[in-house]
Amino acid sequence: MLYTFKGGIHIKEYKLTAAEPVQRLPAPARVRIPLSQHIGAPCTPTVSVGDTVDKGQMIGDVAQGLGCPVHATVSGRVSAIEEVFTPAGRKMRRIVIENDGEDRLCPDIAPLGRPVCDITPQECVEAVRLAGVSGMGGATFPTYAKISSALGKVDKLIINCAECEPFITADHRLMLEEPRSVINGAELLASVFGTEGAMIAIENNKLDAAQALRDALGENGNIHIKIMKTKYPQGDERQLIYALTGKELPAGKLPSDLGCVIFNVETCVNIYRAVNERMPLIERIVTVSGDCVSAPKNVLAPIGTSISELISFCGGFKRKPEKLIIGGPMMGVAQWDPDTPVTKGTNAVLAFSEELCGKADTRYACLHCGKCVRGCPMHLMPLYLAQYASIHDYVMCEKFSIMSCVECGSCTYVCPGKVPIVQLIRMGKARIREEAAAAAAAKQASELRPAEKETEKKPVRQ
């Protein structure tokens, strides 16, 4: 039996690069390393313009609060610390390093020198923090924080290999080419959390990867390979937990509240590297694909490589691209700048033609067909959420549980009327958050000034 959840949609897979071995990108002449590659506070640079840095050297860190350091991914000279706009319109700083071609590894990086199973959970948390590992499936939550917050609370360790978005094959190739590293990571995490074993969750469109992992398992009977139905969004942690354990993650709770902790498979491999080799996260596998790329590939690229360089490595464009996307087609972010660098969360770079991504439909109509309701993994009624959001009726939006929406885009994908459902829902959620924040601020202000509050009340009493 295949593990799965209720709802969700089947998308044409477009896994063009499933058979393409990972190729290492020659180190680029220049890398641009964003100081904010994770959820939390941005890093403060620990180097200045003109400094010479080694590959793997820490160049930015977060002094306090949530966040993890960033490292130089080539050896060379810091040529600038520049401020740029993200596609969301926010400002972000990044460190530009000119590669000197010497490929000098930072001397601080030395292997652990003892078996990894001997390390304490605290040592693991510290090693993972120093290596700057953050979630590589796209969410980019600092991994050390996830480990330390879940320590002692979990009895189920899940390695997420669902890779449910179309086009992306980075995790698939990693499992095929380095199954032992995946198992090493899972074993390490199991010993850190003290769980009996681990579950490796794979969709049934990657049975070859599942077999590779089984072969690599050897004698370890505590690690279980779980085959799930290929369905979007199977890789969302709520759906994943439900598929494997039958438990619903209550709104506002963390997986650790259900005794679960989930790591993306590439994150898992990099946790092992961080502990065993003390190797910081300076490169990752990126699927470069889409109908505009001449030769789609899986590329092992240093963090900070520009996406245009990746596309050149894959033979450039074969037709006019309409959109450049970082991440998957369902939840990725369209980019305006071909110099945008690869970050720790970049699992794919996609170039889509107008034909594939479609022109924005200016006229749309809800047919009330119910496809969005059947497809919603959160069991919402997206059509009504979109309808009420578009007329700014946020009371009704909340009655229909708008805040439970995970913005996976399934509703928008299936909609025959081409209603921008998830976009309208996002707008509604943003407004509700703004109003809640404004109300909280107003409440705080009125509590600070009790005298004014009294005068406000008076007319009501009269």
Next chain:
Amino acid sequence: MNNEYNGLLTLSPSPHLKSGDSIQTVMRDVLIALAPAFVWSIVAFGVMAAVLTALSVALCVFFEAAYQLLTKQKVTVSDLSAAVTGVLLAFNLPSSCAWWVLIPGAFFAIVIVKQLFGGIGKNVVNPAIAARIFIFVSWPSQLSVFKEPMSDAVSSATPLASAKTGIISAEYSALDSFLGFIPGCIGEVSALCLLLGFAYLLVRRVISWHIPAAFVGTVALISFIFPQAGSRTEYLAVSVLSGGLLLGAVFMATDYVTSPVTSGGKLIFGVGCGLLTVMIRFFGAYPEGVSFAIMIMNLLVWYIDRLTAPRPFGRIRERRGKKE
């Protein structure tokens, strides 16, 4: 080397992929599903059936385009929804019906029921059904005379209408009704052709089984338990196979715009349609109740949707008596 592509890029929020479905593909599937019944209507009632259907489609498309041009909107007749309305409107009229009733009928369906409410997706009741009722109450004589299939003879009663008077017509067997050798409206006589269309819609996943099954099932069950004429099985066959039940259950009650979105809601809707149909047939003045039943249930869709809204994932209902 850096900027291999200097052209303009589109920035828009995800998702960046969409399925190939559109209103046009959905409506095209519905038209394909209606094709067997259309072919049969020509076989049974001659070329006049095709003429009326074509005229009805042309009028519906014309009124939609004219309204949209007059109100300076984008003309959307290429989504084929007006064409579907046109076919269904004609299918609900007898082939002996005067052609000119289609003019007020199509106008009522497209302009009054659909466009004045905001166009596709915004209408509260099914346009073809409302127009059929409009014609039925305005020009009742046009809808009370039916042609015999395969002949020029005129019959004044469908098998269902005779059953209303307490007689199971000996002229038509259940097999005749199933295949379509009975008098009736253009598109409703052949159960076989309508079921073929139903099967196509199911395979293409355009509709689900819930509404037709609940609708027909309810009518069949009650007709079997309380036969109004003849034996239980005879009355069951007449009530299911004659009159617009299958056409209504498969093609009109399942209209997306005017039916619930949840599976549970669809079952409630179907059962409601079935109950109302039977009540009208048993106690009303008309032999036929399908159109009225569907239109009444159309009005309740929003409440049925609210009633059957699924429990959101992760929102576990709090137990009552928490205060204790």
